[in-house]
Amino acid sequence: MILGYQIKIPVEFKPPRYDNLSTWITNKFSCDDVNPELVSWLNDRGVSFKDGLFFNVPPGMKHNLHIDMKYGSHYTDCVKINFIYNSNNAVMKWYKLNEGKGPTLHKNSRGDTIIGFKPEDCHEVFELSGDYESIIFNGQEIHTMINGDTMRQCYSLFLLKSNTDVRVTWDEAQYIFKDCIIK
Ligand SMILES: [Fe+2]
Numbered sequence: 001m002i003l004g005y006q007i008k009i010p011v012e013f014k015p016p017r018y019d020n021l022s023t024w025i026t027n028k029f030s031c032d033d034v035n036p037e038l039v040s041w042l043n044d045r046g047v048s049f050k051d052g053l054f055f056n057v058p059p060g061m062k063h064n065l066h067i068d069m070k071y072g073s074h075y076t077d078c079v080k081i082n083f084i085y086n087s088n089n090a091v092m093k094w095y096k097l098n099e100g101k102g103p104t105l106h107k108n109s110r111g112d113t114i115i116g117f118k119p120e121d122c123h124e125v126f127e128l129s130g131d132y133e134s135i136i137f138n139g140q141e142i143h144t145m146i147n148g149d150t151m152r153q154c155y156s157l158f159l160l161k162s163n164t165d166v167r168v169t170w171d172e173a174q175y176i177f178k179d180c181i182i183k
Pocket of ligand 1: 066067068139143
């Protein structure tokens with residue numbers, strides 16, 4: 001089961017820049033905050049994004065096991081492109097829920113209710129380096145990111161089908177980006 005890939009896309013990603021890179025922050029940004037060349041390259045493939053999240057993650061930090069979906073959201077799929085900077089020895093891991101177990105709801109730092117999972121209720125199924133400069137991955141499956149020994153910056157774009165409010169599925173993303181996959 002492959003739930004994420006290292007990719008290389010032919011246009012540069014020019015992200016919004018944030019000042020305080022010494023503390024744990026998450027910031028929301030939109031497609032208006034990144035370079036239009038990237039937005040139009042995605043559009044040529046039938047893909048867009050409205051929202052992105054910026055994460056500035058301290059060394060050694062581990063996210064709780066979760067899926068990238070707000071509780072009560074109408075979205076069903078969540079495929080993302082992550083652009084990553086200053087990462088060293090970070091790892092992303094995916095899990096499946098053990099039989100008879102379910103999610104636990106909790107609030108994240110931004111006050112959203114997140115669908116989380118206890119590690120003891122899950123088993124690991126897939127792993128990907130967190131150090132790649134760009135990846136696509138399936139955020140609909142249970143996952144975590146364990147940071148390495150640097151302050152790591154990650155810009156995460158939620159992929160939609162162009163000009164709609166419909167999320168790209170993982171099957172669709174693997175097809176759309178197949179010529180960009182490195183491994
Ligand atoms: Fe996530």
